[in-house]
Amino acid sequence: DVKVTQSSRYLVKxxxxxxxxxCVQDMDHENMFWYRQDPGLGLRLIYFSYDVKMKEKxxxxxxxxxxxxxxxxxxxxxxxxxxxxxxxYLCGCGGTSGRVYNEQFFGxxxxxxxx
Amino acid sequence: xxxxxQPPSMDCxxxxxxxxxCNHSTISGNEYVYWYRxxxxxxxxxxxxxxxxxxxxxxxxxxxxxxxxxxxxxxPHATLRDTAVYYCIxxxxxxxxxxxxxxxxxxxSVIP
Numbered sequence: 001d002v003k004v005t006q007s008s009r010y011l012v013k014x015x016x017x018x019x020x021x022x023c024v025q026d027m028d029h030e031n032m033f034w035y036r037q038d039p040g041l042g043l044r045l046i047y048f049s050y051d052v053k054m055k056e057k058x059x060x061x062x063x064x065x066x067x068x069x070x071x072x073x074x075x076x077x078x079x080x081x082x083x084x085x086x087x088x089y090l091c092g093c094g095g096t097s098g099r100v101y102n103e104q105f106f107g108x109x110x111x112x113x114x115x
Numbered sequence: 116x117x118x119x120x121q122p123p124s125m126d127c128x129x130x131x132x133x134x135x136x137c138n139h140s141t142i143s144g145n146e147y148v149y150w151y152r153x154x155x156x157x158x159x160x161x162x163x164x165x166x167x168x169x170x171x172x173x174x175x176x177x178x179x180x181x182x183x184x185x186x187x188x189x190x191p192h193a194t195l196r197d198t199a200v201y202y203c204i205x206x207x208x209x210x211x212x213x214x215x216x217x218x219x220x221x222x223x224s225v226i227p
Binding site for chain 2: 004033035040041042043044045059090092094103104105106107108109
């Protein structure tokens, strides 16, 4: 089974801090994603990456950056955390291999609180 | 990607079939219908997908209308563990990379 792990389940940071959210997948998938999920808004795509060192903006990239130096690892960076970035962050991966073409797999999520 | 519309919430009695509708009237000929669900405090999980034929797997059945403008996900015998938010998504499956857009979904409550 595909495994997507996120570095923390719960995280509390202060306004202005630099925050790193790490995601690792073990299935050699090309594509990786970061979403945030807020009540009433569903999942919103922040950034996605379709290859090492490649990235594309999703629907809400402002205030975030990403890094993909290795295929299995995709990091989300909040350069200067703000209270409106308090949210659940979900990392996902997907690709052209596996039993379902382009099926996406998700990690358990990181609940970030910015004080 | 085509937009989808789903009812915000539904109830279903335990042991009965849960039928979750989805409208996707602007779907293109090469776009598939995917269903995911998200149980509380977990990441979304793939359920099923289809192009134009009805599909069935161990989790659910997917019925797509002939004009492909709507579909229904069927959980044949709903259990309490099926309580979750269900997302209907349409997208092109045969692309080298995919950007998946989730809507608000349908919150299904299975009632004892």
